Amino acid sequence: MASPAYARKKQPEAVRRALLDAAARIAVEQGAPGITVQAVAEAAGVTKGGLFHHFPNKQALIEAMFADVLEQLDREIDAHMAQDQDPHGPFSRAYVETLLVGERFGVGSPFDALSVAVLAEPSLGDLWATWLRDRLVRHQDTDADPMLEVVRLATDGAWLNHVIQRTERPRLEGLREQLLNLTRQAAP
């Protein structure tokens, strides 16, 4: 009589994905302290032992989740930039569109998990810093304008406020318009 848990088919990829998604979801819904290996494993339909088969320790799990979300962010930004013809500030506009009003932004989105995770695990700050620096170097010819930096910082600020306050998705439409306009102001 095999235990019911053993009856399930093996699907390492799917389980790994489920673990990463579960971690992100818990981070968003319960905040950083809610991210326990027990909770994550359970939410992914696996036991703690199963989790530790995929990740050597908790930190590795969080780092993997972080990298995963960063990758999604990367893709989304690139997609936005591909549709932008204006040579001035395309990265900054994509930044606004993606983080401020993108489908994935808002409560329950994986992106919220970024801030939660990063503030919970200070070592991740380096990853974030590296990511940002790389993108800035890559787009230095088009997005180095100080005003564009202000726009990106304001995006970060709006994002932070939203995560912290856990409010309803507010009237971001006006803010978006304004920030986008600012990216086109004072073009060289």
Next chain:
Amino acid sequence: MASPAYARKKQPEAVRRALLDAAARIAVEQGAPGITVQAVAEAAGVTKGGLFHHFPNKQALIEAMFADVLEQLDREIDAHMAQDQDPHGPFSRAYVETLLVGERFGVGSPFDALSVAVLAEPSLGDLWATWLRDRLVRHQDTDADPMLEVVRLATDGAWLNHVIQRTERPRLEGLREQLLNLTRQAAP
């Protein structure tokens, strides 16, 4: 032979202060997970029992710390505003000056504890939201301009980036100048 701990004079006010300060300091230095009642009590030179005499539970301690820091922030902002003659956007300028480059609330200051605390105790988000809303209502005649909101959000963003990246205090001077200039732009 009295225990050395008992030899010390009793000073409830001072101990309470020490506990709040210790909590804030630990939050800044070690992040949210470092805030344990044990660590806080120890850092304040008191035992756990002593801490629990002043605060019924951990959450109460964190909330008190949060309120305490918010109060300091309040005072500092008011002080800045008192020296500002320009009727347009004084609150937003004080916000920039205090949170971006202020001695007490710049990067590496007690204010960092706010974010950390919020993550440790998500319910605190409401407190922050309330504080901000109150100040905005109070200054709606002078600081409702959308551009001023962008300035404040950019301040939040810059602060977030520094907390996350834990970098050296970088060239904030240029950013400060720019943000202050923006508050004076497009005045009615």
Next chain:
DNA sequence: GTAAAGATACCTTTCGGTAGGTATCTTTCA
């Protein structure tokens, strides 16, 4: 003397992590 301030000792739960098992998949080779 009595109440507040603080210390000591202990309890319960939960945390991250380990050990070793069992089931399933993949490769090897007759």
Next chain:
DNA sequence: TGAAAGATACCTACCGAAAGGTATCTTTAC
């Protein structure tokens, strides 16, 4: 082709440490 052999995936059961919290004692202050 197919079964043995090995590797991979996942589970059960457990551990030590540390967490938050309580009960009770001693000391100090008024």
